[in-house]
Amino acid sequence: MSFCSRCGHPTTSKIPLGDHQVREVCTSCNTIHYVNPKVICGALVIWENKVLLCRRAIEPRYGLWTLPAGYMELLETMAEGAARETREEAEANIDIEQLYCMYDIPRIGQIYVLFKAQLVDGKFGAGEETIECRLFGEQDIPWNDLAFPSVKRTLEHYFADCQNNIFPIHHEALGTRLDHTG
Numbered sequence: 559m560s561f562c563s564r565c566g567h568p569t570t571s572k573i574p575l576g577d578h579q580v581r582e583v584c585t586s587c588n589t590i591h592y593v594n595p596k597v598i599c600g601a602l603v604i605w606e607n608k609v610l611l612c613r614r615a616i617e618p619r620y621g622l623w624t625l626p627a628g629y630m631e632l633l634e635t636m637a638e639g640a641a642r643e644t645r646e647e648a649e650a651n652i653d654i655e656q657l658y659c660m661y662d663i664p665r666i667g668q669i670y671v672l673f674k675a676q677l678v679d680g681k682f683g684a685g686e687e688t689i690e691c692r693l694f695g696e697q698d699i700p701w702n703d704l705a706f707p708s709v710k711r712t713l714e715h716y717f718a719d720c721q722n723n724i725f726p727i728h729h730e731a732l733g734t735r736l737d738h739t740g
């Protein structure tokens with residue numbers, strides 16, 4: 559059973575009048591509890607043709623490599639969120655260059671927004687949610703130890719775009735599993 563976040567009474571699953579989807583609705587105050595997709599902001603951080611990856615110190619995907627990224631907070635822009643997550647997870651300051659990749663992941667209600675950025679002064683560390691951070695050239699990317707499909711796709715896009723030195727915005731839908739990213 560779920561409870562109303564406003565008044566604490568039980569909620570019930572039903573389609574509100576004029577709506578088309580089942581929602582949790584309070585049996586006392588009638589508050590409708592909408593659940594909508596969440597935005598995840600992050601950065602593909604570049605330094606001297608290498609990309610910055612973080613090894614996760616948290617579940618899910620503990621020990622696997624990811625891009626600095628996390629849930630967008632209230633009162634910040636997407637770019638500010640990407641810079642904040644990079645400071646938190648990689649202890650790095652970045653200069654954001656452009657919006658680079660947007661992924662819809664409808665199965666889990668997530669939207670990824672990833673910016674291409676340059677590392678400032680080449681300095682980075684490892685934040686609380688990170689075991690270690692490292693710069694990887696294309697030959698060294700740990701392709702079999704990446705945490706999420708969004709990480710794999712972004713790296714694939716980046717190294718392909720490097721061939722032409724043109725970095726268009728990539729927008730696509732992804733699945734949730736690394737072996738079925740279509």
Ligand SMILES: [Zn+2]
Pocket residue numbers: 562563564565566567584585586587588589
């Ligand atoms: Zn209520």
